[in-house]
Amino acid sequence: MRLRTASVRVLLFVRTSGHLLFLLLFQTFKHFRAVHLRSVVLDMATKVAVVTGGNKGIGLAIVRALCKQYKGDVYLTARDVGRGQEAVASLSSEGLKPKFYQLDINDLSSITAAAAFFKDTYGGVDVLVNNAGIAFKVADTAPFSVQADVTLKTNFFATRDMLTHFLPIIKAGGRVVNVSSFVSVRTLNNCSPALQQRFRSEDITEDELVGLMQQFVDKTQKNEHKEAGWPETAYGVSKTGLTTLSMILARRLSKERPNDKILLNACCPGWVRTDMTGPEAPKSPEEGMETPVYLALLPADATEPHGKFVSDKQVQQW
Numbered sequence: 001m002r003l004r005t006a007s008v009r010v011l012l013f014v015r016t017s018g019h020l021l022f023l024l025l026f027q028t029f030k031h032f033r034a035v036h037l038r039s040v041v042l043d044m045a046t047k048v049a050v051v052t053g054g055n056k057g058i059g060l061a062i063v064r065a066l067c068k069q070y071k072g073d074v075y076l077t078a079r080d081v082g083r084g085q086e087a088v089a090s091l092s093s094e095g096l097k098p099k100f101y102q103l104d105i106n107d108l109s110s111i112t113a114a115a116a117f118f119k120d121t122y123g124g125v126d127v128l129v130n131n132a133g134i135a136f137k138v139a140d141t142a143p144f145s146v147q148a149d150v151t152l153k154t155n156f157f158a159t160r161d162m163l164t165h166f167l168p169i170i171k172a173g174g175r176v177v178n179v180s181s182f183v184s185v186r187t188l189n190n191c192s193p194a195l196q197q198r199f200r201s202e203d204i205t206e207d208e209l210v211g212l213m214q215q216f217v218d219k220t221q222k223n224e225h226k227e228a229g230w231p232e233t234a235y236g237v238s239k240t241g242l243t244t245l246s247m248i249l250a251r252r253l254s255k256e257r258p259n260d261k262i263l264l265n266a267c268c269p270g271w272v273r274t275d276m277t278g279p280e281a282p283k284s285p286e287e288g289m290e291t292p293v294y295l296a297l298l299p300a301d302a303t304e305p306h307g308k309f310v311s312d313k314q315v316q317q318w
């Protein structure tokens with residue numbers, strides 16, 4: 001009898017502590033879920049700006065300016081983690097708080113991973129500055145066909161990949177800035193009349209433009225680009241392509257997402273002293289960032305510029 005009472009007591013104790021444990025675990029789970037949900041909701045409401053090639057030159061100056069002026073998180077992205085984190089540390093020593101994400105625009109999986117990260121963490125992107133770019137030095141002895149292939153790969157095709165994967169996650173009211181160059185206009189004017197007509201036309205499609213950019217690269221392999229109406233500048237053609245692409249995508253945004261009021265433009269920072277150009281250029285990176293940052297921070301009620309080429313904060317003739 002005493003044994004039975006004792007086993008009932010043990011059973012009751014085990015059941016009660018089991019309940020207590022369950023209750024404790026349940027409460028803890030509820031608490032963590034609430035904290036997690038709260039942080040997800042907060043991040044989704046936080047605005048976010050992303051700059052490519054942010055570790056030096058104009059890109060770094062753009063990140064610095066956005067850290068000071070943009071009300072949201074600012075991501076310095078760079079293809080090299082070491083160079084990127086060094087740049088973040090230098091901005092931190094100035095009292096600024098950029099965040100870092102590794103992004104190599106020549107690597108499609110890097111682009112898709114970044115797009116997924118910003119979608120999951122912030123629900124999308126509010127400001128995208130496609131600044132990353134390359135240029136061969138004038139003295140470089142690499143064959144023109146190689147220069148054409150390599151330059152268009154980054155400045156046109158990889159930047160287009162960025163736009164393909166990031167445009168769908170640009171939030172309503174978003175701003176997209178493609179750092180092109182005044183060289184894009186000069187190169188356009190040096191193309192054959194037939195090519196100029198296509199680049200300026202309102203009905204050129206993205207596929208047609210991609211075909212033309214590929215045609216330039218292919219023609220340089222056989223040294224036939226001049227006969228086909230192209231000028232002798234790989235950098236120039238890559239930027240003519242980028243400016244034209246900006247116009248095509250802006251028209252598409254207006255057509256497909258008219259209520260989202262996204263503004264997308266190409267711009268020129270001016271001739272700026274960076275590793276790309278050297279010490280002769282008249283503008284500092286801080287002066288060079290002015291137009292890209294102006295476009296990135298166009299006020300919420302702005303309706304223009306959109307689909308334009310902008311230099312010194314002024315729309316330029318195309």
Ligand code: NDP
Nearest residue numbers: 053057058079104105106131132133181271272274275276
């Ligand atoms: P820099 O050479 O100083 O900086 C270029 C930046 O782009 C670097 O951060 C570089 O990274 C990055 N980059 C290059 N390739 C990739 C890639 N595949 N993925 C990610 N990042 C990459 O040049 P600028 O600051 O002068 O140029 C910035 C932009 O401005 C370019 O698009 C350029 O064409 C344009 N521009 C510049 C002008 C000027 O006068 N400087 C004039 C007109 C336009 P990393 O350090 O790893 O190489």
